[in-house]
Amino acid sequence: MAAKRAAAAAHGSGETQGESIQGSLKERGIRLTRQRQILLDLIDKSGKHLDAETLFQLAREQDPKLNRVTVYRTLKMLKQGGLVDELDLMHLGGDQHYYETRMKQEHAHVICLRCGKVEEFFGEPLMRLRRQVEQNMGFHVLIARTEIGGYCVNCQSQRLRELAEVAAGPSSEPNSGEHIQPRQRKG
Amino acid sequence: MAAKRAAAAAHGSGETQGESIQGSLKERGIRLTRQRQILLDLIDKSGKHLDAETLFQLAREQDPKLNRVTVYRTLKMLKQGGLVDELDLMHLGGDQHYYETRMKQEHAHVICLRCGKVEEFFGEPLMRLRRQVEQNMGFHVLIARTEIGGYCVNCQSQRLRELAEVAAGPSSEPNSGEHIQPRQRKG
DNA sequence: TTTTTTGCAAACAGTTTGCAGCACA
DNA sequence: TGTGCTGCAAACTGTTTGCAAAAAA
Numbered sequence: 001m002a003a004k005r006a007a008a009a010a011h012g013s014g015e016t017q018g019e020s021i022q023g024s025l026k027e028r029g030i031r032l033t034r035q036r037q038i039l040l041d042l043i044d045k046s047g048k049h050l051d052a053e054t055l056f057q058l059a060r061e062q063d064p065k066l067n068r069v070t071v072y073r074t075l076k077m078l079k080q081g082g083l084v085d086e087l088d089l090m091h092l093g094g095d096q097h098y099y100e101t102r103m104k105q106e107h108a109h110v111i112c113l114r115c116g117k118v119e120e121f122f123g124e125p126l127m128r129l130r131r132q133v134e135q136n137m138g139f140h141v142l143i144a145r146t147e148i149g150g151y152c153v154n155c156q157s158q159r160l161r162e163l164a165e166v167a168a169g170p171s172s173e174p175n176s177g178e179h180i181q182p183r184q185r186k187g
Numbered sequence: 188m189a190a191k192r193a194a195a196a197a198h199g200s201g202e203t204q205g206e207s208i209q210g211s212l213k214e215r216g217i218r219l220t221r222q223r224q225i226l227l228d229l230i231d232k233s234g235k236h237l238d239a240e241t242l243f244q245l246a247r248e249q250d251p252k253l254n255r256v257t258v259y260r261t262l263k264m265l266k267q268g269g270l271v272d273e274l275d276l277m278h279l280g281g282d283q284h285y286y287e288t289r290m291k292q293e294h295a296h297v298i299c300l301r302c303g304k305v306e307e308f309f310g311e312p313l314m315r316l317r318r319q320v321e322q323n324m325g326f327h328v329l330i331a332r333t334e335i336g337g338y339c340v341n342c343q344s345q346r347l348r349e350l351a352e353v354a355a356g357p358s359s360e361p362n363s364g365e366h367i368q369p370r371q372r373k374g
Numbered sequence: 375t376t377t378t379t380t381g382c383a384a385a386c387a388g389t390t391t392g393c394a395g396c397a398c399a
Numbered sequence: 400t401g402t403g404c405t406g407c408a409a410a411c412t413g414t415t416t417g418c419a420a421a422a423a424a
Contacts, residue, residue, distance in 0.1 A: 031398060033404065052388075067406050072389060088275055090330070095282070095414080096388060108316065110326055119326075123319050129295065129312035129333070137306065138340035139297055143277070146316070146333040153325035218378060218423055239413075254381050259414060282389080283413060380421070386414080396405070 028081065038062050039074045048178045049087060049098035049109075049118060075099060090149040092116055093180040106130070108146035114155040116179040121148070211270055225249050226261045235365045236274060236285035236296075236305060262286060277336040279303055280367040293317070295333035301342040303366040308335070 038059050043050065050058070056071045078084040078099075087098040090111045108121040126146065133139050151159070212219060212227075225246050230237065237245070243258045265271040265286075274285040277298045295308040313333065320326050338346070 031403065033398070035405070065406080069390080069407080070405060073404085076390090086278070090332070091273075094387075108320070110320055110324060112326075113329065119324065121316075121320055121324065123316070123323075125312045125316035125319060129308075129310070129316070130335075132310050132312060133295070133297055133308055133335055136310075137297060137308065138343075139299075139306075139335070140338040140343055141335055142300065142337040144333070144335045145277070146331070148317075148320055148326070148328055148331045150329040151327040156325075156327055220379065220423070222380075252381080256382080256415080257380060260379085263415090281412075376424085378421105378423070380419105382418095382420105383416105385416070388412090388414105390411070391409085393407095394405105396403105398403080399401095 030077070030081075035059075035063065035066050035070050036074055038066065039071060043078075043084065043099060043101060049089065049100050049180075051093070051096040051098050053096065055099070085143065085145070087145065088147065089118060089180060090147050092149070092182050094183040098180075106144060108148055110148045110150075110152075111180070112152035112155055113149050113182075114151055114159075116181050117152050117154075118178045118180060119152070211268070215268065217264070217268075222246075222250065222253050222257050223261055225253065226258060230265075230271065230286060230288060236276065236287050236367075238280070238283040238285050240283065242286070272330070272332070274332065275334065276305060276367060277334050279336070279369050281370045285367075293331060295335055297335045297337075297339075298367070299339035299342055300336050300369075301338055301346075303368050304339050304341075305365045305367060306339070 039055065042055060042058050046058075052068075052071050052075060055075075056066075056068050059066050059071065075084065079086055083102055084099045085102050087100065087109060089098050089109060090113070092111055092113060093116070105122055106126050108123075108126060110119045110121050111117070126144070130141050130144055134141055212223075226242065229242055229245050233245075239255075239258050239262060242262075243253075243255050246253050246258065262271065262273075266273055270289055271286045272289050274287065274296060276285050276296060277300070279298055279300060280303070292309055293313050295310075295313060297306045297308050298304070313331070317328050317331055321328055
């Protein structure tokens with residue numbers, strides 16, 4: 001996988017939460033091209049965590065000429081501008097990155113290592129953690145990322161069921177919601 | 188060839204964690220080859236977060252024939268065996284992964300995006316978070332990873348100083364401790 | 375001897391770069 | 400109309416795989 005430089009970009013820390021990504025870009029004098037419009041729309045609307053390739057596939061449905069490279073460049077721009085956050089989601093689906101708009105409240109990502117379901121956890125421990133790091137270490141926090149891997153409720157009971165009826169085939173009905181699929185290489 | 192040395196004895200790091208990695212492996216019936224011995228020693232001793240390439244370079248000093256692939260395979264094995272944790276450290280140094288032994292207490296990694304210093308934060312918010320995720324969501328947590336990016340105390344004052352004396356050259360004395368260097372590509 | 379494990383070369387995934395031409399402000 | 404943006408091809412990084420030879424148990 002490729003290397004990317006995690007440039008210490010100037011994330012405007014106390015930013016006004018109400019603005020759309022599009023608005024923010026315009027303010028920064030960044031051109032709002034057709035391609036970018038498509039990509040921003042997708043990122044903005046899709047509640048899911050998209051990776052570059054998925055985003056590319058979706059974008060191509062609207063503009064078949066749109067190039068993969070443009071997706072990467074746009075994502076990089078948004079990341080450096082502090083408009084999207086980059087996630088790894090425990091690398092369950094491979095080594096690609098996932099993106100979400102940065103407008104939301106701070107949260108952890110809770111990933112089921114069995115079914116790939118991704119849930120978000122909001123709560124005071126996260127604020128507390130941030131505050132403590134800032135106070136105890138004098139650190140100025142710009143980005144915080146928490147990812148938790150394990151087994152979701154469904155998969156836990158699922159597993160018990162499977163252990164019980166050893167002979168039966170897989171009858172698992174996956175949870176609703178967002179899932180990333182554990183990736184396996186060729187071979 | 189150099190015989191195997193039961194290195195479990197003396198590791199100068201004052202931690203008597205109970206089990207050594209080597210011990211755990213033996214229990215699992217995994218062969219303790221010369222190469223693995225070297226790699227395990229390095230991972231165990233080095234307090235730092237090593238990536239595969241660095242580990243490879245260090246290992247090669249002891250055994251010039253040792254191959255990069257062996258490093259990856261060993262790391263994969265250790266990861267799957269739950270003996271080491273895989274970190275991203277905010278991708279500051281690129282997209283490679285970093286590794287640390289899993290024996291320690293749960294902690295967050297706090298990375299300065301300017302000087303690359305990596306510090307560890309231990310504290311109750313982390314336990315609290317884990318507990319809440321388990322209780323509120325019925326989730327069974329296996330791995331938790333928190334990475335925080337921002338500016339360390341030194342770099343904050345450093346920045347002020349730089350803004351003040353615009354003309355002067357870089358006089359920054361980096362912090363002591365572990366640093367990863369923000370990487371830039373060719374070109 | 376039997377079963378792993380290694381080394382080597384080559385493939386692979388995800389991402390980035392260089393450059394000529396196109397398009398937005 | 401000029402500067403920024405796009406598409407294309409090709410490079411690049413980090414990692415994995417297939418297979419024969421080497422080394423543990």
